[in-house]
Amino acid sequence: MNLRRRYERKQTAAALLFLAPALSVLAAFFVVPVAAAFLMSFTDFDIYGLGDLSTVRFIGFRNYLRILETPLFWKALSNTFYFVVIGAPLSVGVSLVVALMVNARMARFKGLFRTIYFLPVVTSLVAVAIVWRYLYHPAHGLLNHALGWLGIGPVDWLGDPNLAMPAIIFLAVWKNFGYNMLIFIAGLSNIPDDLYEAARMDGASGWRQFVDITLPMLTPTTVFVVMLTLIGYFQLFAEPYVMTQGGPLNATLSVVLMMYEQGFRWWNMGYAAAIAFILFAIILFFTLLQMFIQRRVEA
Amino acid sequence: MKPAVRSWLLHAGLSIVAVLTMTPTVWMVAASFMSPGEASSTPPPFLPAHPTLEHYAALTDRLHMPVYFFNSFLIASSVTLVSLLANSMAGFAFAKYRFKGRDRTFRLLLSGMVVPAQVTMLPLFLMMKKFGLVNTYVGAMVPGLASIFGIFLIRQFVRSVPDSLLEAARMDGAGEFRLYRTVILPLCKPILLTLALFTFMGMWNDFMWPLIIMTDDARYTLPVALANLMGEHVLDLELMMAGSVITVLPVVILFLAFQRHYVRGIMLGGVKE
Numbered sequence: 001m002n003l004r005r006r007y008e009r010k011q012t013a014a015a016l017l018f019l020a021p022a023l024s025v026l027a028a029f030f031v032v033p034v035a036a037a038f039l040m041s042f043t044d045f046d047i048y049g050l051g052d053l054s055t056v057r058f059i060g061f062r063n064y065l066r067i068l069e070t071p072l073f074w075k076a077l078s079n080t081f082y083f084v085v086i087g088a089p090l091s092v093g094v095s096l097v098v099a100l101m102v103n104a105r106m107a108r109f110k111g112l113f114r115t116i117y118f119l120p121v122v123t124s125l126v127a128v129a130i131v132w133r134y135l136y137h138p139a140h141g142l143l144n145h146a147l148g149w150l151g152i153g154p155v156d157w158l159g160d161p162n163l164a165m166p167a168i169i170f171l172a173v174w175k176n177f178g179y180n181m182l183i184f185i186a187g188l189s190n191i192p193d194d195l196y197e198a199a200r201m202d203g204a205s206g207w208r209q210f211v212d213i214t215l216p217m218l219t220p221t222t223v224f225v226v227m228l229t230l231i232g233y234f235q236l237f238a239e240p241y242v243m244t245q246g247g248p249l250n251a252t253l254s255v256v257l258m259m260y261e262q263g264f265r266w267w268n269m270g271y272a273a274a275i276a277f278i279l280f281a282i283i284l285f286f287t288l289l290q291m292f293i294q295r296r297v298e299a
Numbered sequence: 300m301k302p303a304v305r306s307w308l309l310h311a312g313l314s315i316v317a318v319l320t321m322t323p324t325v326w327m328v329a330a331s332f333m334s335p336g337e338a339s340s341t342p343p344p345f346l347p348a349h350p351t352l353e354h355y356a357a358l359t360d361r362l363h364m365p366v367y368f369f370n371s372f373l374i375a376s377s378v379t380l381v382s383l384l385a386n387s388m389a390g391f392a393f394a395k396y397r398f399k400g401r402d403r404t405f406r407l408l409l410s411g412m413v414v415p416a417q418v419t420m421l422p423l424f425l426m427m428k429k430f431g432l433v434n435t436y437v438g439a440m441v442p443g444l445a446s447i448f449g450i451f452l453i454r455q456f457v458r459s460v461p462d463s464l465l466e467a468a469r470m471d472g473a474g475e476f477r478l479y480r481t482v483i484l485p486l487c488k489p490i491l492l493t494l495a496l497f498t499f500m501g502m503w504n505d506f507m508w509p510l511i512i513m514t515d516d517a518r519y520t521l522p523v524a525l526a527n528l529m530g531e532h533v534l535d536l537e538l539m540m541a542g543s544v545i546t547v548l549p550v551v552i553l554f555l556a557f558q559r560h561y562v563r564g565i566m567l568g569g570v571k572e
Binding site: 014016050098108115120124135137142237256269276277280 | 305320324327340389393396399425441475511536555
């Protein structure tokens with residue numbers, strides 16, 4: 001008994017030593033800042049607070065109330081939802097279609113195609129946003145030149161408030177579809193072949209096989225991919241920062257870009273912290289929704 | 300439809316998507332070799348008439364690109380090394396030791412993944428300011444020094460290591476740390492490589508935190524420098540493309556060289572308990 005107790009104590013001591021570096025880093029630079037941000041969102045921390053902490057006062061929910069009364073925040077929120085609601089399904093849809101094509105039995109050079117499709121995922125977002133900014137140029141951009149062949153006149157993609165966000169969505173889909181494609185390919189290869197064999201014996205068409213076998217078997221993967229994409233897309237920042245600075249007429253201002261500008265350009269840190277927590281609340285909601293749906297799907 | 304026609308359609312589709320996917324990147328490389336102003340002429344050329352290296356030379360000689368490259372490399376590789384050590388130790392502890400509250404702590408850690416990084420940035424900046432770490436390499440590294448995803452990845456992997464292997468080493472008188480160094484680390488090589496790739500590429504491409512913490516031009520990482528360069532040189536398209544090539548090339552090479560290991564990380568990240 002005594003020996004066993006000593007063994008357990010030794011195990012605990014070793015485990016604590018192994019955990020100490022990672023957990024102290026996470027505690028100091030993750031847990032503490034999250035808690036601090038929460039407290040900060042209830043203060044009037046601004047540029048004076050930056051110089052002298054004693055000027056900072058608790059102001060209750062006033063930051064949150066002010067944010068909800070700011071038309072610009074609603075603009076940023078609706079822009080972000082626009083990006084998420086159109087961009088994420090489009091992104092996932094393209095990923096699924098491409099995954100089905102690459103995974104088709106008769107497809108050749110699968111590895112090569114997969115690599116080509118995946119490459120944009122690893123590139124730096126800032127670099128490709130700059131490339132696309134030039135591709136979208138109204139006079140010299142390749143895109144308008146190509147559209148010219150089809151008889152479509154020059155379009156000011158990033159200068160038109162109605163088109164700037166679709167242009168950013170298009171860039172995001174181009175950059176990201178390879179990632180979800182890989183997850184879909186993995187999901188597809190997990191579907192047992194004999195299901196398709198049996199369907200073929202019953203004379204089911206390719207379309208019927210897709211609707212009756214592929215889609216249902218892929219549902220857990222799809223739920224996972226959709227939520228992963230939603231959560232990532234809510235954090236839209238670098239594309240508008242580099243391509244449009246949130247313009248034209250704030251048409252591409254995102255929640256994170258607004259938080260960045262309030263916090264790090266105007267030093268309204270209490271106000272910015274409240275914006276960050278509203279974003280967190282939205283992401284949390286969708287994460288919980290995913291867990292709920294996943295449980296339903298798997299049950 | 301005849302199988303031959305279907306196959307032809309499928310490969311046409313695959314090729315069109317491939318061309319669409321590659322066009323921006325290929326054009327970026329081509330334009331970086333064009334003479335100043337060439338890419339903006341009408342009709343826009345796709346290939347340089349007289350390839351030139353002058354933009355690469357300008358970036359190297361006048362615009363401090365080697366400094367930014369060094370900054371990016373130093374930050375990304377240091378974070379990779381340190382976080383690999385911290386994450387693998389913690390992942391090992393969660394996988395192979397029995398202690399009170401282990402599972403609860405681990406679950407709590409996992410739930411932390413819900414919190415978007417942007418939430419931490421305001422207080423983190425104030426902390427760094429207090430410690431005098433604004434505009435320093437250490438300040439830029441701090442948020443990456445340990446990662447929940449990394450710990451999770453290692454733990455899943457180490458759980459598949461049979462306990463008998465550890466017991467055998469203990470019988471031979473190995474201490475716990477030697478166990479980690481001589482048994483666990485060598486076995487973990489593939490997952491460590493995967494995690495190293497993820498960490499390095501993630502840090503290399505990271506934008507928001509270096510943008511916040513690096514206030515002085517000399518400390519910028521490549522993405523921050525590039526975004527900043529855009530302000531002054533927006534009209535120098537060819538120069539900006541050369542800068543983008545330099546920023547993108549190292550990670551693309553890394554990915555092509557270790558593709559298999561990188562892809563495994565995505566698969567493991569998608570697998571639930």
